[in-house]
Amino acid sequence: MPMSRYAVFGHPIAHSLSPRIHAQFGKQRDIAVTYATVDVEPADLGEALERFAQQGGVGANITLPLKEAAYALCSQLSERAQRCGAVNTLTRVEGQWHGDNTDGQGLVRDLTGRHGLDLRARRALMLGAGGAAHGVAPALLDAGIRELIIVNRTSERADALADKLGMPKRAHSRYWEDLGSLGDFELIVNATSASRGGSDAFDLPFSLTNSRTLAVDLNYGEASIPFLAWARAAGCHDAVDGLGMLVEQAADSFRLWHGERPDTDPAYAMLREINPLLVTAD
Ligand SMILES: NC(=O)c1ccc[n+]([C@@H]2O[C@H](COP(=O)([O-])OP(=O)(O)OC[C@H]3O[C@@H](n4cnc5c(N)ncnc54)[C@H](OP(=O)(O)O)[C@@H]3O)[C@@H](O)[C@H]2O)c1
Structure with missing residues (x-):
């Protein structure tokens, strides 16, 4: 019987912090964890996951740009994964992959718990409509935001996410080009990977913000x-920034695989030391 293995699949993935987070959780809970990184493109994900399962793979995290591809490969999906249309956590059950999504819960827990912020009644803007936006949008709506406007470089993906959310009175899509005429927001979420490519996507109008805005x-x-x-x-x-969300979503994945949720503060402190919040608001 091969050893139980865990991994994060993405592209690129070499710099992922997830192996360190899961190592810290395992040490804390006295559970031996073998957690690797697997670099794979969307078209090859199915094959890579099957190979991983044959080598003892029983749990996987899925990161960009694979969350929607992984959703399509699951035999069974949790209710929240179905609402998201994307998965970030896979568990091998009786020879099949079961998909879940812990991103939204991780984000809300970080914002409301660690940072003590109240999300209720905020008018919210989501930049991006990829796997991460799919993962966090339902949880933000559940946390009580008043309205969610989604804009994406490729407008069809924003339309598709708004349609998927199925709340026409609270979630809508708009064009990125119209950002200057959308009014102001109490919550603005950057769920794009634009900064990885050195683009000028964040030359955004200041009219989007007000004195209460949480970015x-x-x-x-x-x-x-x-x-x-x-x-x-x-x-x-x-x-x-997204460091706290990263740790919180990882703790929820750990609970799905190992049956207990670790304390997230030690892993957060460890990672914050090497990833300081480089830019803060007053
Ligand atoms: N902290 C955490 O725990 C956590 C969890 C999940 C994700 N993330 C981060 O969130 C980001 C998005 O991840 P993902 O899984 O959603 O990736 P994804 O599925 O590949 O989607 C990427 C998104 O970024 C947009 N985008 C890319 N380049 C852009 C540009 N130059 N200008 C404007 N928009 C651009 C894409 O728009 P198009 O549709 O037009 O291509 C799409 O909406 C990543 O950087 C990831 O590291 C963090």
């Missing part, structure tokens, strides 16, 4: 600098 970047480390710098220049009240 959240799902990215962390250097990739969060452009959006958080914009948030600071625009005078946002709070600015948060």
Whole structure:
């Protein structure tokens, strides 16, 4: 019987922090964890997951750009994964992959728990409509935001996400080109990977913000600098990066695989030391 293995699949993936997070959780809970990284393109994901299962793979995290592809490969999906249309956690059950999505819960737990922020009644703007946006949108709506406007470089994906959410009175799509005429928001979430390509996507109008705006970047480390710098220049009240979400969603994946949720503070402190919040609002 091969050893139980865990891994994160993505492209690129070499710099993922997930192996360190799961190693910390395992040490804390006295559970031996073998957790690797697997670099794979979307078209090859099915084959790579089957190979992984043959080698003892029983649990996997899925990151960009594979979350929607992984959703399509699952034999069974949790209710929240179905609402998201994307998965970030796979569990091998009786020779099949079961999919779940812990991203949204991880984000909301970080914002409301660690940062003590109240999301209720906020008018929210989501930049991006990829796997991460799919993962967090239902949880933000459940957390009580008043309205969610989704804009994406490729507008059809924003339309598809808004349709999938199925709440025409609370979730809509708009064109990126129209950002200057959308009014102001109390929550702005950057769920794009734009900063990885050195683009000018964060030359955003300051009219999007007001004195209460919370700006959240799902990215962390250097990739969060452009959006958080914009948030600071625009005078946002709070600015948060995605490091806490990363740790919280990992803890929920750990619970799905090992049956217990670790304390996230030690892993968060360990990672914050090497990924300082480089740009903060006053
Ligand atoms: N902190 C965490 O735990 C956590 C969890 C999940 C994701 N993330 C981060 O969130 C980001 C998005 O991840 P994902 O899984 O959603 O990736 P994805 O599925 O590949 O989607 C990428 C998104 O970014 C947009 N985008 C890419 N380049 C852009 C540009 N130059 N200008 C404007 N938009 C651009 C894409 O728009 P198009 O549709 O037009 O291509 C799409 O909406 C990643 O950087 C990831 O690291 C963090």
